[in-house]
Amino acid sequence: MLLYLFFFFFFSSLLSCKAHPLDPLSPSEFIVIQQTIKTSNLFSSTPLYFQYIGLADPDKLLLLSWLSNTSNSPPPRQAFIIARSDHQTHELHVDISTKSIISNTVYTGFSFPLLNFEEQTAASNLPFNYTPFMNSIKKRGLKSSEVVCTTFTVGWFGEVKKSKRLLKILCFATGDTVNLYVRPLEGITIVVDLDLMEIVDYTDRFVVPVPVAGGTDYRSKKQKPPFGPRGKPVTVVQPEGKGFSIDGHSISWANWKFHLSYDVRAGAIISLASVQAHDAKLYRLVLYKGFVSEVFVPYQDPTEEWYYKTFFDAGEFGFGLSASSLQPMSDCPTNAEFLDGYYAAQNGSPVKIKNVFCVFERYSGDSAWRHTEIGIPGMVITEVRPEISLVVRMVSTIGNYDYVTDWEFKTSGAIKFTVTLTGILEVKGTSYTHARQVEQDIDLYGSLLAKNTIGVNHDHFITYYLDLDIDGYNNSFVKAKMKTVNVIDGSSPRKSYWTFVKEIAETEADARIELEAEPAEYLVVNTNKKTKIGNDVGYRFISHGASSISLLSDDDYPQIRAGYTKKQLWVTAYNVSEKWAAGLYTDQSRGDDTINTWSQRNRVINNKDIVVWYTIGFHHAPYQEDFPLMPSLSGGFELRPSNFFETNPLIKTMPFNETHWPKCTNNL
């Protein structure tokens, strides 16, 4: 106990001298929170289970004020806690320095908080002590040692009364493979009441063959010849060392600085991203805060065993909780640095995720700009600058799927957001073994990928919260629509050209954007700040693919819960409580706390503090190449400075001196 106190104070003092108000909760802070609640005796009669513990957002104006003069005391550090006790969901705020509970309220809505790991593990283990399930396994010729079960959220399908906190359990065969997801025990559905932690419903409707294990294991040590083409490795070196520095959670690189935090729900949170112009030492704010707010994954199969698979990977499973420890040399290149993350276990104790983020300078062989000039007699000019960018990476593995999320900062002032999908498909067992057995009139809801294996059609909608503060607090959203002008007065030999019709969105209703509906550029500008020649400073959005929107009908329940996925881009007025695209409580949500519902308030967003919500969308129809494990597929968007700088900020960047670079290729 003495030792514990020692560490406690040791960490506390470390914290007081280094902490940034936006730093994630530290291990010692988690312990303060755990102890503060424990010693409060508020929950002494019934057990308390933590579902979420994270930093409570400091008041934005207080934080901005502190930033403008950091000799003032920073905003107080407080934690926001969601916990379950006695079948109720509690919301608490704890002040960390005073170790006091500031508020404790009971959430009375229909929905449920983030699942924690421990309850999912406990639920997954229940079937193995449940006789009907053991009979189902036997019926399929399997031993319990070669079966594993995992957890699936149940969704909401129009139930009117308040539901219990339920979870479905599906089970898979391992056997001679670790690729469990491709060996489903189709036909069995198990429903668990999480508060009771017991199976409350069980069905085994039919048996189809469990697909074979052979050829599905993806581990290198399990591969047998003939092997695939063995390439020659390429690795990176930085002859002058790294170009970025990490001070606590603050990162600076080239003309950028920003704060990187971890949250068990959102994963990476980038705050205060600010960029410097070459002619000014001053950093100018671009992004006050950005993170992945929700990941909606609806499967497109209405049958009994599949209809409910309409997951909210961030709000239900935790995009940060699901973060995988990154592997040096493969998940990130050799020049990467790694950061750890901490979340609270079910009992509130801190748990470390080692290497939750990596940060590295990316060079893919491209140029940031180039030009060859032969137009001046007697001269041949070629100037090229290699493109080196800074990447912050997290990988979130939600059961079968791996999402690689990259935040890429460019010296041009752009920020590129990329999501890469890989991992394993969720497949459906079938008795079909050949495409010819599938009649035209039978809808597989997917494609036959292997014998007894259907890859079910589904979508991925990754929604970013982007609280942009372009060069200041109040911003506006501009729709610059490209319109064809017909020249009918004979004033030109041309008959047409396109020009912009620009509109500033006055209210939220003006800023619900389906990107592909019309040709347009979308910008966030600061009409209070002008360039020297008088343009509004701004940034614009550029899609780099994966801009699909949901095709579900508007009245379908999953769509009601994720109505925002019918538009790629929404703009709302800043509100500290509007952070989670599908609601603070997403499990069994009913769509009453989503971007759509907030946008219905139709607040004024012209020259206000605004938040942009951008959804990257993939329709995923599986092909055989996605089996037994998917090759990476990427999509994303870019925020690109648009009259933010006076001129191209890259011109005044000197080229590298390449003379002393290692040419290891030639030496070896």
Added chain:
Amino acid sequence: MLLYLFFFFFFSSLLSCKAHPLDPLSPSEFIVIQQTIKTSNLFSSTPLYFQYIGLADPDKLLLLSWLSNTSNSPPPRQAFIIARSDHQTHELHVDISTKSIISNTVYTGFSFPLLNFEEQTAASNLPFNYTPFMNSIKKRGLKSSEVVCTTFTVGWFGEVKKSKRLLKILCFATGDTVNLYVRPLEGITIVVDLDLMEIVDYTDRFVVPVPVAGGTDYRSKKQKPPFGPRGKPVTVVQPEGKGFSIDGHSISWANWKFHLSYDVRAGAIISLASVQAHDAKLYRLVLYKGFVSEVFVPYQDPTEEWYYKTFFDAGEFGFGLSASSLQPMSDCPTNAEFLDGYYAAQNGSPVKIKNVFCVFERYSGDSAWRHTEIGIPGMVITEVRPEISLVVRMVSTIGNYDYVTDWEFKTSGAIKFTVTLTGILEVKGTSYTHARQVEQDIDLYGSLLAKNTIGVNHDHFITYYLDLDIDGYNNSFVKAKMKTVNVIDGSSPRKSYWTFVKEIAETEADARIELEAEPAEYLVVNTNKKTKIGNDVGYRFISHGASSISLLSDDDYPQIRAGYTKKQLWVTAYNVSEKWAAGLYTDQSRGDDTINTWSQRNRVINNKDIVVWYTIGFHHAPYQEDFPLMPSLSGGFELRPSNFFETNPLIKTMPFNETHWPKCTNNL
């Protein structure tokens, strides 16, 4: 002469033992062609000027037959030549081995061939001996030593009679900058008759200030402090050496092999791209031939000095002729290999472009696939494979603009096509110096970028010719449309899901695709080849952004010439003469030989040899950051195997052994 003959035979003999029927014309072959035509006495009375000399496509069936048994003699090597003589355009075919002219016809259509460098240089020099122009320069306070002129094609604007071969000349001030394009002498238009090589029309309609030179030079040696942020370099090493080999023009790497050729019009031509599955030594054809067929760049300004700027950069200026010599260490990474290209000068002599292509293995720090598995009790499995791909790069600099075109081959079997725009904007001089002077009702046709400088709105449409032969000669085009199905019979708690409605395009009319019109996947499949479980083998198209289409009215003349830019994707029946999207003769073309006109024949394309035309499109509205030189902006698409392989071909690829990799960062 003896020496010449020696080299001639030396090269010929080299050629006979190494040449591939698709190899580009070699220097010695250019000389054979030049001499064959010269000694034929066909053009002895009037001078002959070469506009295009390139390899005539070998008959496809002959070539495929030779490929199936290369001990047979290859198809004969023939050259296709376009030349101007006596105000006429001649088309010739020369057989290289027999040194004979096979055909010589006169083209009688309205349009004109590719411009050659020498006539553009001659035309650009004319103004300096033209008194009205010298007066115009003086009026603007400039000396002729600080003025340069360049050439612009005139387009077609409804003229009915056959036009002369005209070119417009625009002039720019250099002075204290090499960035001539940002200092236009606005108001002056000079028209040159290329056959007469004299100025036939001259106007100087108005004077606006020439924008200042200060701050526009982009050369590093001209920059003054404060400099931009100086990053730390990142470079690549290949500890085990390069993974690809180049044999003549044939390249093999990992599971790919293909042929890379240079053409003065198309630039890079990739042929016979074939990929191997891990379980078969056999290479399977994917792409019989692919190249950039046209680059259409319409400016959106209908005024007298700008309306005609509707360029076809490949058909008018030569995408290959405009290729820049790539700079080692900056245009391409240190591990690149370079290839040279040869084209024919105006007199037929070979001219070398050093480093016209580079080939390198790209590693950008991403993974080809990954998965972390924690679902099996007691195990934590993480498998990650770094993504290393092979890039073939060319940079084409058409005056002010630089286009970086990348062909990227992936071990997954995908081919990624990326176009990167950089270089210098074509700007318009103006008397405006501040945005407040621009009234709402004045259309600038662009944006004020600097004092006296408007960045004019424009588009870039880069159209690829893709003669896909997916696992064989006859292919089909599939439109797999995603349709929402409403569940109305109460059979599911869900109300909707999406599924595919697949159609095979029967004729060309069924394959004119506007990508954003509806959610769909587009595939090329071989219905004659099935995977083991019975799926048609195929590849699908995936957009990675830049999918804009033309907004000009259908009856506008530039749009008639480039009507195909209203759809991103067309499929036509293979026809050896249908190679150039906007016609073989593009200068002053009238739209009578374009993808549209061919598609109007509405040929059957189901289970036929088919060609896919894919257009990458950018609407480019300039911002201040694009001045004085544009940061790179990329877009493109991917051809991804879709039931082409039995399973993911990457699983059986062993990871690299990283233990001996250099960690130069730590050592330095």
